[in-house]
Amino acid sequence: MKSKQLVFIGLTGLFFMGCAEKEAPVKKKIFVSNTMDTDRESETVSIAIDSLGFDEAGGKKGRIVIIDDATQKPILSQTIDSDGDGNDDTVLFQPQIKAKSEMAFSVSLSDSTAATAIDSVARCYSRFVPERTDDYAWENDRVAFRTYGPTAQKMVEDDVKGGTLSSGIDAWLKRVDYPIINKWYKKELETDGSYHEDTGEGLDNFHVGSSRGVGGIALKDGDTYHNSKNFTSWKRLYNGPIRTSFVLTYAKWDASGKQISEEKHISLDYGSNLSKFEIAIQGTDTISAGLTLHENEGTTGVDEEQGWISYWEPHVNSEIGLGIVVPNGNMVGHEKYETEEKDRSNLYGHIKLNDDGKAVYYAGFGWKKSAQFMNRTEWENYLVRFSEKLKNPLVVGMR
Template sequence: MRTVKLLVSVYVTLLLFSCEEQTQPNQQVVVKNTLNSDRSFETVSVDLEAIPQENQKGNIVILDAETKAEIVSQQIDTDGDGTMDEILFQPEIAANSEKVYEISFSEGMVPKDSIPACYSRFVPERTDDYAWENNRVAFRTYGPVAQKMIEDGIKGGTLSSGIDAWLKRVDYPIINKWYKKELETDGSYHKDDGEGLDNFHVGISRGVGGIAKKIDTSYYISKNFISWQTLSTGPIRTSFILIYSNWDAAGNNISEEKMISLDYGQNLSRFEITLKGTDTISAGLTLHKKEGEIGVNEDQGWISYWEPHFDSELGTGIVVPNDRMVGYEHYETTRKDESNLFAHIKTKDSKAVYYAGFGWKKSNQFTSKEEWEKYLATFAENLKNPLQVTVK
């Protein structure tokens, strides 16, 4: 009889302990919006070191605390050392409010898209481009083989550290499709078959956000990148690193390393450039045929160029956060591809940070210069007032 009572007692104790384990509350993430406008498609991050993972099984997931619905998230390696450092997600929060999310664990399989929404890769089959995209825009820039072809007089090369814009008008990935169309079929990404096209000329211009160093009245630029490293692709962010050979600016030896990222739902890529040899740099927007209208707001830290573009119109822009924009120049010259609208940026801790991108009227994202500049102004305001994240 005593044995039965003892067994019952042990069973009840274990049951209570199990219930306590199961009802232990999840860690919470509180996200607060201090602005008088609703916020969406803004990425917040939680340091993985802040999430206790001992004795936990499965993958970290983010839940809406009220509905318990899982929110799309992505773990990223921020420095390329092979270890995941942060988990990202994009909350939707009404004006002047806060929202609570929960950190949980799931033993289910993490679905992986063959080509995620935020995607980038090195493209050796087209000389050696590096291309990146999200659901709204796409870009590319050029590597050392393309540069050497120009220097050796071989047809098909490109000598430029400018940033090319691929004008897509669909929300699914197009990079691989367009390269395959160009290289393996009779089609071309220079023709719009319903998804958009590449008809944006870069040359030696700064394209959409390439950099230059002004000395006296002249601008000096780097050549093509010499090496690359992909850091992340996924549903929320793609990021990568490009390294350039040291370059000369009127006797100043400048080193340049770009870390570029692009988040879901945004038209602007983030550029974090590590520089040595200068404490200021200029990021530029090509003026093409100089037929467009510039827009500048130094207080908010942005520049804009809205121009006629073939059978449509195109807006390009740069936003510089943290009051680091220290001037601008509407630089025009008769030299081919050298006319640019520049934002002058002061570095901090040897880094220049800015956002650059575009909006194509034919994509139905922006229909006018006013809409495009409103987007840039809102983007700048959100950067000044980031969503506040607290982990409990």
């Protein structure tokens, strides 16, 4: 991958050239081990910056650089502020590591006064979209998503054309590896073209309505699933070459007398078809994440022991797979919920909250026309491998 020769730093997506000659002495060696029998890539390793021993890490005296010891070349990395205090505290990178092997990396500070900074486009990107009512959209090199805000909800409630009332997750079917969100919105809003037409990059033709789309949540009471309305506020945490992350907050919603609060922390890493959802919930100890069944013409797949559900269906002139993976054995059941009510038929995975009151799961899709997955078997194999990698994360050590 050509991008492995670049080093991207921090929220601004900068990389530094010529740093090999100007690096500070190495403070730490990082060793990453793959215990599985398969090669690993596009998996994110995170290291606490405090553990690297840099008093001024990420500050005025230097920027963190990670060197692959085998090639002596810098690899792609990103520093993030994981706790929201305004200071970067974690560095992310994605090693390509063979089965049953270990890789070594040297960590140093580049001399920021000598390094040349070059602007770069964040490959993992999200933003609020006020020009299209008030969407929130996010993407990486493989997939794109969006969901809807309070103005879109009010338009529906006031019977104004163009609104959307849904906390479901929409899928934008891209088939290129470069960013398309800004380009597609501009195409839709400022030209005679439309993102509903595929001119080579993909299109928006995935119907969400009031369904759960690709990973929206609901709570069942009796024979009915209840869910929130549109998000009420948003906060983008960061974009970058490795990960984008943001938080969506929702008004409290009623589930047959239970008052449920919901705050979604969503992130998407480079190379992944699945967004990570960490949802803080109050008012229940279980929640259900769903996949829309559309016209119920597809095929479901479920493995509760592995913690995944899947729906592969025909989609216009192609096919699409939807999936949810629940880690840590927290999937406690599932249901294929079918009803005559429009957009309310969904395949649900029931999720037990962690001790911290959060439901954690991964949800996303694979579109056949993107050539990433050509059939149901390939899609479900991806979900199986994804689940196995969550159970066997890359082992990181320092010495």
